[in-house]
Amino acid sequence: MKSLHSFARTAAFAATFAAASAFAQTAPASAPVDKHLARNLAAQCANCHGTNGKSVAEVPSLAGVPANVTIQKMKDYRDGKLPATIMHQLAKGYTDEQVALIADYLSKQPK
């Protein structure tokens, strides 16, 4: 059960990177194995960035932002390279794998 699950995550991670590195904005050829994990993780950002990353206020939208841009910003927040009021603290809560899943999911949401 546990190993099956981590297998699914690894596969999803690989698929995410494949998609991200090709800058694929069209539907991927094969569905990510664990598409709900990305969706579920990304939903945590919605309190501040809007449902499916579409903000209705001052905090920027993440919907439709290329995955590599979000990934880089999350890294920079975590490493203290981008000024932030709160993202430096939140970014430290997620693994690279989780950030990649979130970024990929949000990149595919309508702006």
Add this chain to the structure above:
Amino acid sequence: MQNTSLNRRNFVKAAGAVSLVGTGIFASGCATVGGVAKPKVVVVGAGFGGATAAKYIAMWSEQGIDVTLVERGDNFVSCPMSNLVVGGSSNLGNISVAYGGLDKYGVRRVKGEATGFDATAKTLSLADGTKLPYDRLILSPGIDFMYETLPGLATGEAKNRVLAAWKAGPETVALRNQLTAMKDGGVYAIHIPKAPYRCPPGPYERACQVAWYFQQAKPKSKVLILDANEDVVSKKGLFMKAWNGQYKGLIEYRNNQEIQDVDARTLSLKMSFGEDVKADVLNVLPPMRAGNIAAMNGLNNSNRRWCQVDWLTYESTAVPGVHILGDSLQIAPAMPKSGHMANQHGKVCAAAVVALLTGETVNQTPMVANTCYSFIDDKNVVHVASVHRYDAAQKTMVTVQGAGGLSADANALEGVYANSWAKNIWADMLA
């Protein structure tokens, strides 16, 4: 199965026809799961937890699940930002949101009072006699007060004189009116019960808002914080800085202030130790427990006050098929009773309920995060944030070490972000 739903999702998106989802055009495609009638979810409470769960179940199942949302109120009034109404820099209209935004997701709204449920027959009962059948029941009723601990507040008259204003709405405005009617030179006292209670930093934020109002309009007046806890429960350094800085001489903080009872006629508190304390405006937050619908129906299996759940699904550990969210929960360590948390519970639960009802695997690694913004005055804000992950060995949520933290100082940029947070979380629940 997965492919089918993915294709449909892509098709809907590709057609740019998100709004069509709400029209029922896809109903025939979604009406059956495995050839049987649509599974039914009934949600009680259109607050931070319940509205979020209802919206996300409808959205994520693409209306493959029938969602009914039961709420007694006419519209949503937010507790977050309600202290600004008490302080006078905002008004009730600014913090109210209509429930109708949920209609486009296909959520069926029922106005009514849920009174109980039958876990065997799987029905929820309403006060008007209606019985709503469910496959999964979700309760997010917030808190109710343990008035039995304060006999002096037994009558409606006493409750109107000594307000809690800890559920936003008419009481928020009534407290504001008491403050505007108070003479300059008067004392506003707020009593805080022992933790856990709804919104750990909330009472201290309220004290700041009242002090801000006094500074503008009634400079000879005083704010007295009577805290039953040993120390400031949340954001201590940041609040103390304000109390010893911009509100010096205006706010007095006293710890270990347990009370025996309240005298509503004389507006005084009978303290467990020491003399009675009298105020001109007395604001008492009574001890809290899970909302009645949860507390009265055997779900309060923690100290008879709060409800224990399985953190993967938010299903009650007392009654199968019933899920509980938000303030009613027996929280995991360092998980506050906040709207932000309740919204996140709503989504973890929504994902689990959709998975359970469609035969998919429940996420075994859920995460939730929290942020509470507090207004020090009308513009400057401080936050506390944390990130939590499921720990399979301990079967509970634990904080992710090294993540989260506090604002360095109160600042106006976070005032902008706090307002932005409110707009986005309200939309995430209800629009």
